[in-house]
Amino acid sequence: MGLDERAQAQFEIFNAMYFGGAMPDVDIRLVKDLRSDGGKRCRLYGATSKVGDQFFIELDSNMPDSQHKLTLMHEMVHVKLWPKSHRSREWKREVQRLAEAGFLLEVF
Numbered sequence: 001m002g003l004d005e006r007a008q009a010q011f012e013i014f015n016a017m018y019f020g021g022a023m024p025d026v027d028i029r030l031v032k033d034l035r036s037d038g039g040k041r042c043r044l045y046g047a048t049s050k051v052g053d054q055f056f057i058e059l060d061s062n063m064p065d066s067q068h069k070l071t072l073m074h075e076m077v078h079v080k081l082w083p084k085s086h087r088s089r090e091w092k093r094e095v096q097r098l099a100e101a102g103f104l105l106e107v108f
């Protein structure tokens, strides 16, 4: 399985496990250079953007394996809360919800 297929499969798993299957369709791409305009460029290895009704998650194709799940989940939170920022009350609440749902066990 390629990295992009793996990311898409992981997206579906996280969607079912942590978002009740309510995520919109997201076009997930592995890229060498993350988009830096018109979206959220994160401290991790990903970026989320929206064009019309379509969401895009870009993942750095060079990121270490250990960061895949964490980065993908981070970008999924951007999709859910779009266009709220990392510093919003909603973001903090969502991170807390994911922690309580056991997400940290995925990455620790």
Ligand SMILES: [Zn+2]
Binding pocket: 040, 041, 042, 043, 074, 078, 086
């Ligand atoms: Zn971010």
